[in-house]
Amino acid sequence: MTVDAAELRRRTAELLAAHPPATTDRLDFLRARFDAGLAWVHYPQGLGGLGAPRSLQVVVDAELEAAGAPDNDPRRIGIGLGMAAPTILKYGTEEQKQRYLRPLWTGEEVWCQLFSEPGAGSDLAALGTRAVREGEDWVVNGQKVWTSSAHLARWAILIARTDPDVPKHAGITYFLCDMTDPGVEVRPLRQITGEAEFNEVFLTGVRIPDSRRLGEVGDGWRVAQTTLNNERVAIGGMRLPREGGMIAPAAKTWRERPELRTHDLHQRLLKLWVESEVARLTAERLRQQLVAGQPGPEGAGMKLAFARLNQEISGLEVELRGEEGLLYDDWTMRRPELVDFTGRDAGYRYLRSKGNSIEGGTSEVLLNIVAERVLGLPAEPRTDKDVAWKDLAR
DSSP: OOOOHHHHHHHHHHHHHHSOTTTSOHHHHHHHHHHTTOSSTTSOBTTTBOSOOGGGHHHHHHHHHHTTOOOOOTTTTHHIIIIIHHHHHHHOOHHHHHHHHHHHHHTSSOEEEEOOBTTBSSSGGGOOOEEEEETTEEEEEEEEOSOTTTTTOSEEEEEEESOTTSBTTTSEEEEEEETTSTTEEEEEEOOTTSOOOEEEEEEEEEEEEGGGEESSTTBHHHHHHHHHHHHHHHHHSOOOOTTOTTHHHHHHHHHHOGGGOOHHHHHHHHHHHHHHHHHHHHHHHHHHHHTTSSOOTHHHHHHHHHHHHHHHHHHHHHHHHGGGGGOOSOOOOOOOSSOOSSSSOHHHHHHHGGGGGTTTSOHHHHHHHIIIIISOOOOOOOSSTTSBGGGSOO
């Protein structure tokens, strides 16, 4: 059956009638929404969707918002929604899809990403965390770093080296790791903001059943590309209203505090406002392209723009506020559930945005991706391409 906007409105009305938001428990409503295929309408039936065009999701969202229905707090579970889910959908077995997608979408189970390592951040394929097969299990030992939400997560997407005797990209396998298993230790990493939203994760003799492997043995790099491409779109291509995101508080300060204005700051603010609007519209176009298939390397360009604009706008805002911009609201050490750029002061935005050019792929790596995979420029010379991982200099 073809699912169009009218059909989605009808199904949404049925959901609201059977589960009135005002009297239905929040989690019960989210579960019912998933089971009705109205979670992410472009997913297959039985997995929270109806096989409808992705572009029709806004129809459901608008109807539910108007009715006061709860959402799944997407900022808190962004790694699950933006990275784990599309990877599980593409490479997971039917059992894996049925087990993980529903509690992931409802927020019952938070996910984190165990990719980067102390010695393999920008060069992710050089990772050294080892997974060795023992019967029906894989025994994992190693360390991961910069892991957002690890202190909250029940599950993790994990890549580990399963064959050190082949070139680095070829010997990696992708797993789903239970963060409550013995041998998983999460330690906070206190950041320049005073918070510890990032963590380092130590894996010591962690046993992962082979049933939690995603994709084929040794094919983890290809599986991880799906995760990384979706990650960059999730970070750089988020839906924003006009004058939304980081430009909003800077523009608000400009309008409300005329005594702070100078000609130079005015010119810089105008330039950044226009660039922010261009980035917003480009992100909308990128999301429309996703209707036709999986995200490609173009997401790297959006993530690059996101990082640069956040850093330039937050710097301008601190400068605009003068002495006030040097103040900071709270250095208390805490482990937050999400990053709130617009809910804190200018000093927080300035400090936190420094991480935008590192997380989700460093800007230097993303520039290479845009150059080689989008613009088709010659690849940089690589001397480690055909060398076994165990023979690489470290």
